[in-house]
Amino acid sequence: MPHDPAVKIIKKQSWGDYHLFRFETPALAAGAEPGQFLMVRVSDTPFPLLRRPISLHAKEKNSLEIFFQVAGQGTALLAQKKEGETLDILGPFGKRFIPDTNALPTPAVLVGGGRGIAPLYFLAMELNKLGARVKVLYGGKSRTDLPVREKFEKAGLDIVCSTDDGSFGHHGFVTGLLESEIRRQEPAILYVCGPDPMMKKTAEIAAARRIPARISLESMMGCGFGACWGCVKRIRRDEGGEWRKICEDGPVFWADKIIWEEKE
Ligand SMILES: Cc1cc2nc3c(=O)[nH]c(=O)nc-3n(C[C@H](O)[C@H](O)[C@H](O)COP(=O)(O)OP(=O)(O)OC[C@H]3O[C@@H](n4cnc5c(N)ncnc54)[C@H](O)[C@@H]3O)c2cc1C
Ligand code: FES
Incomplete structure (x- = not known):
């Protein structure tokens, strides 16, 4: 299993509760692909026991980046790490976002809500390199919840933002922005990551328009x-559903295969 017990943080950026770490790890970076995630030990003490899953946000030749939001004790401890300190990391794990080559001439639209934008930067850069037309829709509660917007812009990516409170960009949910984008030009495919209600709504929009959509679940x-079956989710199969492991069979699934009811 890929394991680097002493990954050195070579760059840290913070915006309130949001943090970005870049670390040098040729071993883990070698096979890393968009949509995969790392299992990060968040402290040097036995507590908390469990590692936390964090998506790959970006990859350079020998380095990887993660972008995360403090959600509880584990991520709060992770946020205390400083440049020069080391992290114990397993991974990358999971199935990647498969770039749909049919999408090359028509836009692939990437929809990220809050911290869900994390895996979409890596994917956007890959799609861009493949020559696909990429549009990124990035939604947050307020303007301070869009900390990596400029990073997409600096990379030359087409990005449009929304905020629930109207403090920046489109006033409303990112799913509203998606609906106006679809009216303007129908995307070839959607790639989605964000809070469950946002992903569920996106899946409904995609189904109504028959747009294929790949969704990264948490x-x-x-x-x-x-190994533990702690992450299962019901995924549609024939007329029924079957339990699938998000860590191993996902985290990326086709939107029309996901059964959302259990979490509501
Ligand atoms: C495949 C995958 C990739 C992820 N990538 C990122 C990422 O790139 N950036 C990022 O900020 N976060 C990401 N997450 C979510 C991140 O793992 C959780 O926020 C983190 O584990 C919370 O740990 P904690 O100890 O801080 O909070 P806890 O104290 O454990 O929990 C705080 C709150 O968050 C909820 N929560 C905890 N873990 C999860 C989880 N895995 N999914 C959904 N809700 C959870 C709890 O129910 C609770 O309400 C990802 C999760 C998965 C499964
Ligand atoms: S997290 Fe253990 S089986 Fe998925």
């Missing part, structure tokens, strides 16, 4: 590599 994770 769940609590015990191990991250298929």
Whole structure:
């Protein structure tokens, strides 16, 4: 199993509750792909016992980046780490976002809500390199919840933002922005990550318009590599559903295969 017990943080950026770490790790970076995630030990003490799953946000030759929001004790401890300190990391794990080559001439639209934008930067850069037309829709509660907007812009990516309170960009949910984008030009495919209600609404929009959509799901994770069954989700199969592991079979699934009811 890929494991680097002493990954050195070479760059840290913080915006309130949001943090970005870049670390040098040729071993883990080698096979890293968009949509995969790392299992990060958040402290040097036995507490908390479980590692936390964090998506790959960006990759350079020998380095990886993660972008995360403090959600509880584990991520708060992780946020205290400083440049020069080390992290114990397992991974990358999970199935990647498959770039749909049919999308090359028509836009692939990436929809990220809050911290869900994290895996979409890596994907956007890959799609861009493949020659796809990429449009990124980035939604947050307020303007301070869009900390990596400028990073997309600096990379030359087409990005449009929304805020729930109207303090920046489109006033309303990112799903509203998606609906106006679809009226303007129908995307070839959607790639989505964000809070469950936003992903569920996006899946409904995609189904109504028959637009293929790949969604990256979250769940609590015990191990991250298929051993504990702590992360299961019901995924549609034939007329029924079957339990699938988000860590191993996902986290990326086709939107029309996801059964959302259990979490509501
Ligand atoms: C595949 C995957 C990739 C992820 N990528 C990122 C990322 O790139 N950036 C980022 O900021 N976060 C990401 N997350 C979410 C992140 O793992 C959780 O926020 C983190 O584990 C919370 O740990 P904590 O100890 O801070 O909070 P806890 O004290 O454990 O929980 C705080 C709150 O968050 C909820 N929560 C905890 N873990 C999860 C989870 N895994 N999914 C959904 N809700 C959870 C709890 O129910 C509780 O309400 C990802 C999760 C998964 C499964
Ligand atoms: S987190 Fe252990 S099986 Fe998925």
